Amino acid sequence: MRIGVLALQGAFREHRSCLRQLGVETIDVRYPHELSGLDGLVIPGGESTAIAKLLASHSLYEPIRNAYENGMAIFGTCAGAILLAKKIEGAREDQIPLGLLNVTIKRNAYGRQIASFETDVPFRGIEGEPVRAIFIRAPRFADLGPDVEVLSERDGEPTAVREGRLLAIAYHPELTGDLRVHKYFIDQVIGS
Amino acid sequence: MTQIEIGTLRVKTGFAEMMKGGVIMDVVNAEQAKIAEDAGAVAVMALERVPADIRLHGGVARMSDPTMVESIIDAVSIPVMAKCRIGHFVEAQVLETLGVDFIDESEVLTPADDEYHVNKWDYTVPFVCGCRNLGEALRRIAEGAAMVRTKGEPGTGNVVEAVRHMRTVSSEIAALQNLRSEQLFTAAKNLQAPYDLVEWVAKHGKLPVVNFSAGGIATPADAALMMQLGCDGVFVGSGIFKSGDPSKRAKAIVEATTNFDNPEIIARVSRNLGEAMVGINISDIPENEIMANRGW
Numbered sequence: 001m002r003i004g005v006l007a008l009q010g011a012f013r014e015h016r017s018c019l020r021q022l023g024v025e026t027i028d029v030r031y032p033h034e035l036s037g038l039d040g041l042v043i044p045g046g047e048s049t050a051i052a053k054l055l056a057s058h059s060l061y062e063p064i065r066n067a068y069e070n071g072m073a074i075f076g077t078c079a080g081a082i083l084l085a086k087k088i089e090g091a092r093e094d095q096i097p098l099g100l101l102n103v104t105i106k107r108n109a110y111g112r113q114i115a116s117f118e119t120d121v122p123f124r125g126i127e128g129e130p131v132r133a134i135f136i137r138a139p140r141f142a143d144l145g146p147d148v149e150v151l152s153e154r155d156g157e158p159t160a161v162r163e164g165r166l167l168a169i170a171y172h173p174e175l176t177g178d179l180r181v182h183k184y185f186i187d188q189v190i191g192s
Numbered sequence: 193m194t195q196i197e198i199g200t201l202r203v204k205t206g207f208a209e210m211m212k213g214g215v216i217m218d219v220v221n222a223e224q225a226k227i228a229e230d231a232g233a234v235a236v237m238a239l240e241r242v243p244a245d246i247r248l249h250g251g252v253a254r255m256s257d258p259t260m261v262e263s264i265i266d267a268v269s270i271p272v273m274a275k276c277r278i279g280h281f282v283e284a285q286v287l288e289t290l291g292v293d294f295i296d297e298s299e300v301l302t303p304a305d306d307e308y309h310v311n312k313w314d315y316t317v318p319f320v321c322g323c324r325n326l327g328e329a330l331r332r333i334a335e336g337a338a339m340v341r342t343k344g345e346p347g348t349g350n351v352v353e354a355v356r357h358m359r360t361v362s363s364e365i366a367a368l369q370n371l372r373s374e375q376l377f378t379a380a381k382n383l384q385a386p387y388d389l390v391e392w393v394a395k396h397g398k399l400p401v402v403n404f405s406a407g408g409i410a411t412p413a414d415a416a417l418m419m420q421l422g423c424d425g426v427f428v429g430s431g432i433f434k435s436g437d438p439s440k441r442a443k444a445i446v447e448a449t450t451n452f453d454n455p456e457i458i459a460r461v462s463r464n465l466g467e468a469m470v471g472i473n474i475s476d477i478p479e480n481e482i483m484a485n486r487g488w
Contacts, residue, residue: 030450045210047270078210112292120194134206137293
């Protein structure tokens, strides 16, 4: 198994470290040719406007969409979840998502950094203790399509969703040292 | 409602982690903030005058007018940082109230306290502070900084001090890794830093928080140089909006920061950028105007 981590900007080293601790071969992805032969791709947290600009300047939009069509799974956290969505609410006109996940996503939906928080959330498909969820200027999912499954929620609002080979999470499992969400991506999303 | 915790160390340091590999740009008005956002900045630093103009203007440099900070918060969707004077905890309280996403307790402004920095644990908002060496970085982290930046010499367009400070921090970290456990106690004394942080750095071979480079970056190659020397991202102050074509230069510096190890891309984005800021030789600056010496 080989998983790429989009390494344009943001917390890509943390994701790489989580995947390596689980014994997976990883590669940093900055250019289209690095997508070949990947079973999965992680799009990390970061600044979604900056990552979108860099996706365009690195000519990565179509190659990522094509790789997904050809069977690659994708896991997006925070900014990565924003970029997976079909529609970004309140986006700048030039901020174009990959448009794969059938949801609308609202950026900075919980407020500015002073409102950022952590809390425990149960995660469907992960046994044992709830997952510690760190929300940093986090986005919010809305208008979920019929095939979008909710994996975790907080006060009735979805905070992690899955649609087939796509996993999108509003918080940051890569910052906690708990590898269970990455394991879920490997076993349940790529492995299914 | 589920129990939530705000302002935790992980929420603060995690936010800094999200800015890695990015460029934070100084802006003095909403129009510049939009240019920075368009160029792919991961955050903007709202201030009334860029460091080059603070040097030119002289006098006491203070926190920016709240109206100006708010106009920038309203103009962009990316995070907004603002500066308070070293030790000026009321300016910090004001900036937190305004809703800025990060406070820079900065030597670019005139220090308000010649002995103490702000106790940054008292705040929900995270802080970034400057450092010239490992001891200074760890003292700021002990005070609650969630991010550090090597100081360089702001407003000069001259990268030499940024390089010096980055190399100093890196070599001091490497030196700690070669020490035996009993030597770390004396190392902590010599660094004037808390023992537990010194021990953490010796064990992990890196700082416990994100470290950006600041103070003198003016070109795409400067940004890539600092990235290759091991920083996590860059602050560009006067270098963008004191140049001939700010929008083009800002985009080029963003590309060079992401592709810091790819000279072909750095060459491509460095073409036809127009005039860079003029720049100042460090030896031409009077000793009492060296900003990096502020902070204790």
